[in-house]
Amino acid sequence: MVSxxxxxxxxxxxxIHDAQMDYYGTRLATCSSDRSVKIFDVRNGGxxxxxxxxxxxxxxxxxxxxxxxxxxxxxxxxYDRKVIIWKEENxxxxxxxEYTGHDSSVNSVCWAPHDYGLILACGSSDGAISLLSYTGDxxxxxxKISNAHTIGCNAVSWAPxxxxxxxxxxxxxxxxxxxxxxxxxxxxxxVKIWKEEDGQWKxxxxxxxxxxxxxxxxxxxxxxxxxxxxxxxxxxxxVFIWTCDDASGNSWSPKLLHKFTDVVWHVSWSITANILAxxxxxxxxTLWKESVDGLWACISDxxxxxxxxxxxxxxxxxxx
Amino acid sequence: MASSLCRASPSPVDxxxxxxxxxxxxxxxxxxxxxxxxxxxxxxxxxxxxxxxxKTRTALPKHGLFMLGRLVQVSKNYRSVIRACMExxxxxxxxxxxxxxxxxxxxxxxxxxxxxxxxxxxxxLFVEAAVAGPLLLRLLDxxxxxxxxVDNMVREVLxxxxxxxxxxxxxxxxxxxxxxxxxxxxxLLSKEASANPTSVNMxxxxxxxxxxxxxPSLGNTQTLTEMELKWQHWHEECQRYLQDGTFASNxxxxxxxxxxxxxxxxxxxxxxxxTTWYHFLVTRLLYSHPTVxxxxxxxxxxxxxxxxxxxxSSPEPLDTILMAAxxxxxxxxxxxxxxxxxxxxFVAHLTDxxxxxxxxxxxxxxxxxxxxxxxxxxxxxxxxxxxxLWQLGVDYFDHCPEYxxxxxxxxxxxIPLNTEQKALKVLRICEQRQMxxxxxxICKIMAMKALRNNRLGSALSWxxxxxxxxxxxxxSDRFLKDYCEKGCFSDLDLIDNLGPSMLLSDRLTFLGKYRxxxxxxxxxxxSEAAKLxxxxxxxxxxxxxxxxxxxTDALPLLEQKEVIFSAEQTYELMRCLEDLTAGKxxxxxxxxxxxxxxxxxxxxxxxxxxxxxxxxxxxxxxxx
Numbered sequence: 001m002v003s004x005x006x007x008x009x010x011x012x013x014x015x016i017h018d019a020q021m022d023y024y025g026t027r028l029a030t031c032s033s034d035r036s037v038k039i040f041d042v043r044n045g046g047x048x049x050x051x052x053x054x055x056x057x058x059x060x061x062x063x064x065x066x067x068x069x070x071x072x073x074x075x076x077x078x079y080d081r082k083v084i085i086w087k088e089e090n091x092x093x094x095x096x097x098e099y100t101g102h103d104s105s106v107n108s109v110c111w112a113p114h115d116y117g118l119i120l121a122c123g124s125s126d127g128a129i130s131l132l133s134y135t136g137d138x139x140x141x142x143x144k145i146s147n148a149h150t151i152g153c154n155a156v157s158w159a160p161x162x163x164x165x166x167x168x169x170x171x172x173x174x175x176x177x178x179x180x181x182x183x184x185x186x187x188x189x190x191v192k193i194w195k196e197e198d199g200q201w202k203x204x205x206x207x208x209x210x211x212x213x214x215x216x217x218x219x220x221x222x223x224x225x226x227x228x229x230x231x232x233x234x235x236x237x238x239v240f241i242w243t244c245d246d247a248s249g250n251s252w253s254p255k256l257l258h259k260f261t262d263v264v265w266h267v268s269w270s271i272t273a274n275i276l277a278x279x280x281x282x283x284x285x286t287l288w289k290e291s292v293d294g295l296w297a298c299i300s301d302x303x304x305x306x307x308x309x310x311x312x313x314x315x316x317x318x319x320x
Numbered sequence: 321m322a323s324s325l326c327r328a329s330p331s332p333v334d335x336x337x338x339x340x341x342x343x344x345x346x347x348x349x350x351x352x353x354x355x356x357x358x359x360x361x362x363x364x365x366x367x368x369x370x371x372x373x374x375k376t377r378t379a380l381p382k383h384g385l386f387m388l389g390r391l392v393q394v395s396k397n398y399r400s401v402i403r404a405c406m407e408x409x410x411x412x413x414x415x416x417x418x419x420x421x422x423x424x425x426x427x428x429x430x431x432x433x434x435x436x437x438x439x440x441x442x443x444x445l446f447v448e449a450a451v452a453g454p455l456l457l458r459l460l461d462x463x464x465x466x467x468x469x470v471d472n473m474v475r476e477v478l479x480x481x482x483x484x485x486x487x488x489x490x491x492x493x494x495x496x497x498x499x500x501x502x503x504x505x506x507x508l509l510s511k512e513a514s515a516n517p518t519s520v521n522m523x524x525x526x527x528x529x530x531x532x533x534x535x536p537s538l539g540n541t542q543t544l545t546e547m548e549l550k551w552q553h554w555h556e557e558c559q560r561y562l563q564d565g566t567f568a569s570n571x572x573x574x575x576x577x578x579x580x581x582x583x584x585x586x587x588x589x590x591x592x593x594x595t596t597w598y599h600f601l602v603t604r605l606l607y608s609h610p611t612v613x614x615x616x617x618x619x620x621x622x623x624x625x626x627x628x629x630x631x632x633s634s635p636e637p638l639d640t641i642l643m644a645a646x647x648x649x650x651x652x653x654x655x656x657x658x659x660x661x662x663x664x665x666f667v668a669h670l671t672d673x674x675x676x677x678x679x680x681x682x683x684x685x686x687x688x689x690x691x692x693x694x695x696x697x698x699x700x701x702x703x704x705x706x707x708x709l710w711q712l713g714v715d716y717f718d719h720c721p722e723y724x725x726x727x728x729x730x731x732x733x734x735i736p737l738n739t740e741q742k743a744l745k746v747l748r749i750c751e752q753r754q755m756x757x758x759x760x761x762i763c764k765i766m767a768m769k770a771l772r773n774n775r776l777g778s779a780l781s782w783x784x785x786x787x788x789x790x791x792x793x794x795x796s797d798r799f800l801k802d803y804c805e806k807g808c809f810s811d812l813d814l815i816d817n818l819g820p821s822m823l824l825s826d827r828l829t830f831l832g833k834y835r836x837x838x839x840x841x842x843x844x845x846x847s848e849a850a851k852l853x854x855x856x857x858x859x860x861x862x863x864x865x866x867x868x869x870x871x872t873d874a875l876p877l878l879e880q881k882e883v884i885f886s887a888e889q890t891y892e893l894m895r896c897l898e899d900l901t902a903g904k905x906x907x908x909x910x911x912x913x914x915x916x917x918x919x920x921x922x923x924x925x926x927x928x929x930x931x932x933x934x935x936x937x938x939x940x941x942x943x944x
Contacts, residue, residue: 023733023734024734024735024736025705025736069761069764069765069768071768072772088772090772114761221730223726223727223730224726271730271731271734272697272701272730
């Protein structure tokens, strides 16, 4: 049931580490060891190079699109310890901010839900996670969580801005009081959940199940049910689905999705969180779905060429 | 609905693969002509309205029958849509020059044909089940409609000059007998009789047997027992003729008699004419158990398939689906169809129909009626990746009581808003459903887009709609900045007609009022303009940074021949000016260039002069 609908020849000169579709599925951003970030228009199965962004001095590990209400904004992070935020102004892409507050490679960037404002979380090999918040007029405020993970942090993923249980209990007319949370995965084999309390970030939960470095975490979008779900994948070849049934976020229980034969690099959820995409060193990208009786089944299998497949992202492809 | 989901997966070389899950055979591929797309869309829409309305669970018997009739009609509508698509597809296949395209369309035609076959059977067995009426007749109709491989042969023989001399003549007679088309069989027999005097007797007898064959009738003119009795008698009569060797000299007629007697082997011999095991099943039932009841079908279905395939070939997906239907395993039918078809349309609509017939609940599966919603959500999600069918998806989500709304909220924000029209369409949908978050989000996106393209007026109206005070302030500042630079306002219409939305942000209020000041001045309503100008400063509506500009705007009013500002107003103005200059630090005063200092001097002078004039004026008695 799965078929390749488009192959984009990016002309990157080296390994591609990440590829992300924008909010509408009309643009694709790719980043590579060749230090560049490229943006393509991929509507109607085509590929038009819109921009070739240079600014990093090392392999670029991840890219992330911000919500369109803030404009066309893309964040990228690299081995060169920098996080660069690019913005499209008057049809051209330019660097709008550069953050150099990390002492080591920055491995992951993730934008917070748009309801919180324009906030970017960055995870680095120096073990710290920094949160960059846009305060207006080109200014960014930085909050740092030092020693989030010993040895290094490999992935960050924000929780959706939904008050758990809101599908069942209708929230009052005024804006709900969001509790900002995000998950991180690190070289200490742990997945940690962070919560903001009185302007400070605190470690709320420690999820232990992996026996090797956690490579990616992905917090599933919420449809308002009381359950929260996180997917994590690791060097140990395992993918776990963590669920928390109560609204206070206290008891997380893992379910093993599958044990793969090689390192699993990335996990990513569909918009309505009913499908999880997994990619790994076994050269495969697989799609998984939860059946009505709570078991996860693989609904597809896409084998892709030589070398490892290192990033998977889900968006919505539109015929335009 | 080319894809409900797609992934970008990079490879170490240089290419990125965008893959799609559930690559639906695009529904609009079924109907290549655009006219048909809309017809299908409208039929679907009508059917959605018709069939997806949440039904009340308490159905009285009379009401139930009425509902049932409606549901059968709905089912028939679905089938006619499928048939219409098949027609179009067939036309497309015929006119396709490219062989690859031709074969693609032909495949689609066969898929659609299979879909209609399955749907028809489900309609007979499940939807019409409660309707009194002989199952067998409906099954016979079903077979006649769908086994068309023999139609050409039939046409050929019938249209030939001397049908009875045609080499395929007996084949056609057999076909009619196998399909229970007695009148047509008898008609051909009469031709044989007139052409072949030696077989007149046999023909007459066979004709008679065929005429007398008891068939379950549509109207309830006979009871089951009566029917069975009659049938028994007739069966025995046929038996006697066969055993007497009446047809011994004509192997064709003898085999027909055996068929009439329900002899399995005789029927099986005509495999090629039946082409499918389910035809065999129905023929078998016709001649051995004509009063078969729905629940008894399962016993005959499996054995029919086994006998027919005879271990030579294994059942195909279509066979498995039909078998599940004969066995009344509805969930199995849905499951098998989901696997076999790469298209959620079929299972989603069929399940919805069955759910409305209250059939799915009778099965003891714990997800019960959620199966309907589950499939509808899948189908509708797929529609959202299509540039125009997403609107249909909205309707489907509306009819999913549990998760429909939240799925809609998540999907509707992802529709690319290339044009203002599309954005307005999406907004209307969100507003109708009180999806305020989505409305705000979309308005903010449009405002940002407009701002990026320097369309300040559009950006302002979008941010007003989004009730986004911060953005409105930002844009108002831009307007004011533009005014300071160019000396005029753009988008006057918008600013003039702000109305109560002016109150959204202080800066916006100022912008509106400031424009009003200009208008008053333009209309030469100087004293009103003066009052407004002053109020803008004293009520602190104007930002401090703008005071200098306002005071400069006051200059022409001060210099008028007629005195406009009253004494009190003049004092106020002076106070404002002093506040402004006092507020500056010494350093700032030093940095002020000559123009600035001159402006302040001019203002002081003008104010003083005005004060002088107004004191005199106010001090003078009227008429003296």
